[in-house]
Amino acid sequence: MLNALDNLMLEKVADMHDIPKGAYNIRKNGEGIQKNTTENIDIITKKDRPGIDVIIKPNTKKESVYIPVIVTEQGITDVVYNTFEIGENADVEIIAGCGIHNSGDNKSQHDGIHEFFINKGAHIKYIEKHYGQGEGTGKKVLNPKTIIHAKENTTVELELIQIMGIDNTVRDTEIQLYDGAKLIITERLLTNIEQKAKSNITVELLGENSSAQIISRSVAQGKSEQTYYFDLIGKNKCRGHIQCDAIIMDDAVITSTPKISAHHSDAQLVHEAAIGKLESVQLIKLMSIGLTEKEAEDTILKGFLK
Amino acid sequence: MLELKDISLSVENKANILNKVNLKLLDKKIYVITGPNGSGKSSLARIIMGISTPTAGNIIFNGQDITQLDITQRAHLGIGYAFQSPPRFKGIKVRELLNLSMSSGSGEDKICDLLYSVGLCSQEYLDRDMDASLSGGEIKRIEIASILARNLKLAVFDEPEAGIDLWSFNRLAETFKEMHEKTNATIVLISHQEKILELADEIILVANGGIERNIPKEDILRKGFIDDKCKCRANCGKAGDKNAECIG
Ligand SMILES: Nc1ncnc2c1ncn2[C@@H]1O[C@H](COP(=O)(O)OP(=O)(O)O)[C@@H](O)[C@H]1O
Numbered sequence: 001m002l003n004a005l006d007n008l009m010l011e012k013v014a015d016m017h018d019i020p021k022g023a024y025n026i027r028k029n030g031e032g033i034q035k036n037t038t039e040n041i042d043i044i045t046k047k048d049r050p051g052i053d054v055i056i057k058p059n060t061k062k063e064s065v066y067i068p069v070i071v072t073e074q075g076i077t078d079v080v081y082n083t084f085e086i087g088e089n090a091d092v093e094i095i096a097g098c099g100i101h102n103s104g105d106n107k108s109q110h111d112g113i114h115e116f117f118i119n120k121g122a123h124i125k126y127i128e129k130h131y132g133q134g135e136g137t138g139k140k141v142l143n144p145k146t147i148i149h150a151k152e153n154t155t156v157e158l159e160l161i162q163i164m165g166i167d168n169t170v171r172d173t174e175i176q177l178y179d180g181a182k183l184i185i186t187e188r189l190l191t192n193i194e195q196k197a198k199s200n201i202t203v204e205l206l207g208e209n210s211s212a213q214i215i216s217r218s219v220a221q222g223k224s225e226q227t228y229y230f231d232l233i234g235k236n237k238c239r240g241h242i243q244c245d246a247i248i249m250d251d252a253v254i255t256s257t258p259k260i261s262a263h264h265s266d267a268q269l270v271h272e273a274a275i276g277k278l279e280s281v282q283l284i285k286l287m288s289i290g291l292t293e294k295e296a297e298d299t300i301l302k303g304f305l306k
Numbered sequence: 307m308l309e310l311k312d313i314s315l316s317v318e319n320k321a322n323i324l325n326k327v328n329l330k331l332l333d334k335k336i337y338v339i340t341g342p343n344g345s346g347k348s349s350l351a352r353i354i355m356g357i358s359t360p361t362a363g364n365i366i367f368n369g370q371d372i373t374q375l376d377i378t379q380r381a382h383l384g385i386g387y388a389f390q391s392p393p394r395f396k397g398i399k400v401r402e403l404l405n406l407s408m409s410s411g412s413g414e415d416k417i418c419d420l421l422y423s424v425g426l427c428s429q430e431y432l433d434r435d436m437d438a439s440l441s442g443g444e445i446k447r448i449e450i451a452s453i454l455a456r457n458l459k460l461a462v463f464d465e466p467e468a469g470i471d472l473w474s475f476n477r478l479a480e481t482f483k484e485m486h487e488k489t490n491a492t493i494v495l496i497s498h499q500e501k502i503l504e505l506a507d508e509i510i511l512v513a514n515g516g517i518e519r520n521i522p523k524e525d526i527l528r529k530g531f532i533d534d535k536c537k538c539r540a541n542c543g544k545a546g547d548k549n550a551e552c553i554g
C-alpha cells in the first residue's frame with residue numbers, strides 16, 4: 001500500500017523506517033490509509049469531519065503514536081481535524097509531521113488543526129516535522145494549528161521543525177497552562193529562496209506555578225521571509241521565558257514581535273530575541289582547522305538548527 | 307620553516323600595529339612571544355594563520371610564499387592557531403569539534419587523550435554543547451585540544467593560560483612539552499607565564515610595532531615589564547598578580 005516515495009516521505013517527517021510497532025495512523029492525499037491501535041491507545045476516525053480522535057488511557061507509559069501525513073499529488077488541499085485526549089498520568093510520545101511531494105504546477109496544501117486535552121499529571125512529547133520536495137512549480141503549503149489545554153501538573157514538550165521545501169507556512173500555536181503545568185517548545189525553522197514562514201505562539205499561564213519556555217532558532221536564506229509573533233500572558237504566579245535566535249543571510253527578512261503581559265504580581269516573564277548574521281569568528285575557527293568556508297557555514301547552521 | 311618578511315599591519319584607525327617585522331622560525335623549536343597588551347602579538351599570529359591580511363610584506367612557509375593563501379589552504383599546509391578568545395557554538399558538541407579537527411580515522415581513544423591532556427575529563431565533556439554553558443576556561447582548554455588534535459607543522463597558541471586555573475595550567479605546560487618531544491611541530495606560545503617562558507628555546511618580545519629577539523627569560527621575569535606597561539593592570543587592582551588575566 002505504501003510505495004517507495006511514501007516511505008521516503010514517512011522517513012523524512014516521522015523518522016519512520018518501517019511500519020511502527022504501536023499505534024499509528026497514516027494519512028495520504030487526504031485519506032487515512034493505514035492505522036493500528038493498542039490496548040492503551042485508541043484511534044477513532046471522526047464522523048462529522050475529516051480527522052481522528054486519539055484517545056490515550058490514563059497511566060499509559062512509554063508508548064508512542066505515529067500520525068504522519070503525506071501529500072504526494074498536486075492540486076490537493078487537505079484539511080484535517082485531530083483531537084487528542086491524554087489520560088491522567090500518561091507518558092507518551094506523539095510523532096506527527098507532514099511531508100509534501102509536489103512534482104506538478106498546482107498547489108498542494110495541508111492544514112492540520114490539532115487540539116490536545118492533556119489531563120492531570122500527564123507528560124507528552126509532541127514532535128512535528130515539516131518537509132517538502134518536488135521539482136514542479138506548484139507551491140507546497142502547510143498551515144498547522146495546534147491548541148493545547150494542559151491541565152494540572154502536566155508536562156508538554158513540543159518540537160516543531162521545518163527544515164526544507166515548504167513554500168508557505170502559517171503556524172498557529174495556542175496553549176493554556178493550568179496549575180503546575182510545564183511547557184517547553186523547541187522551534188526550528190529554515191527557509192530559503194522565496195519561502196515564507198509565519199509562526200504565532202500564544203501561551204496563557206493561567207495556573208499557579210505554571211511555566212513556559214520557548215526556544216526558537218531559525219535561519220533565513222535567499223529572499224525568504226520569516227515572521228514571528230510570541231505572546232506570553234501571565235495570569236498567576238508563573239514563569240515564562242522566550243528565547244528567539246535567528247541567523248539572517250543573503251536578502252532574507254526576519255521580523256520578530258515579542259509580547260509579554262503580566263496580570264499578576266508574581267508573574268515572571270522574559271523575552272530575549274536576537275537576529276544577526278553568522279558569526280565570522282565561528283567561520284574562521286572552523287576554517288582554521290581545515291574546513292572550507294562553505295563547509296564551515298554548513299556545520300554551524302546544522303548545529304544551530306539541531 | 308616560517309619566514310616573515312617586512313610584515314606591516316595597519317588598520318583604519320590604527321597605523322603601524324606592526325611595522326616591517328622580520329622573523330625566521332626554525333623547525334621543531336619552541337618560541338615564546340611575549341609583550342605588553344595591545345602590542346600586536348595576536349595580530350602577528352592572525353597574519354600567520356591568514357585571518358588578517360598584512361598591509362605589506364610576505365610570508366614564506368617551508369619555501370612557499372603563502373601570503374595569498376586563505377585560512378583553509380594554510381590549515382591544509384599544517385598551520386594551526388589556538389584562539390585567544392575562542393568562539394562558542396550552539397548545537398555543536400565537544401566531540402564533534404574535536405572530530406572535525408582530527409585527521410580522519412582517529413578514534414574515540416584519541417579524543418579522550420586530548421581532553422585529558424588539557425585537564426578535562428572526557429566522560430564529562432564529550433557530549434557537552436560548545437555553547438554558553440561552558441565556562442571561559444573550559445572553552446579555552448577545548449580550543450587548545452582542538453589544535454593538539456591536528457597533525458601540525460606549525461602550532462600557535464595565543465595566551466593559553468588565560469582563564470585556566472593553576473593546577474590545570476601546570477598540566478598544560480607538561481602537554482606543550484610532550485608535544486615538543488613527540489612531534490616535529492614548531493610551537494609558538496604567546497604568553498607571559500613563567501612556566502611557559504621556561505619551555506622556550508627562544509623568547510621574542512613584541513613591542514612598539516616591532517620585535518626583539520633572544521630576550522633572556524630573566525629579563526622578562528625580573529623587569530616584569532608586562533606589569534609596568536599595562537595601564538589597565540595598574541588601575542585594576544590586579545597589579546602584582548602575575549597569573550591574573552588582564553583584559554586590556
Ligand atoms: N581589526 C582591528 N581594528 C582596530 N584595531 C585593531 C584591530 N585589530 C587589532 N587592533 C589593535 O591593534 C593592537 C594590537 O592588538 P593585538 O594584536 O590583539 O595585541 P596583543 O595580542 O598583543 O594584546 C591593539 O591596539 C588593538 O586594539
Ligand SMILES: [Mg+2]
Binds near residue numbers: 347348349390464
Ligand atoms: Mg592578544
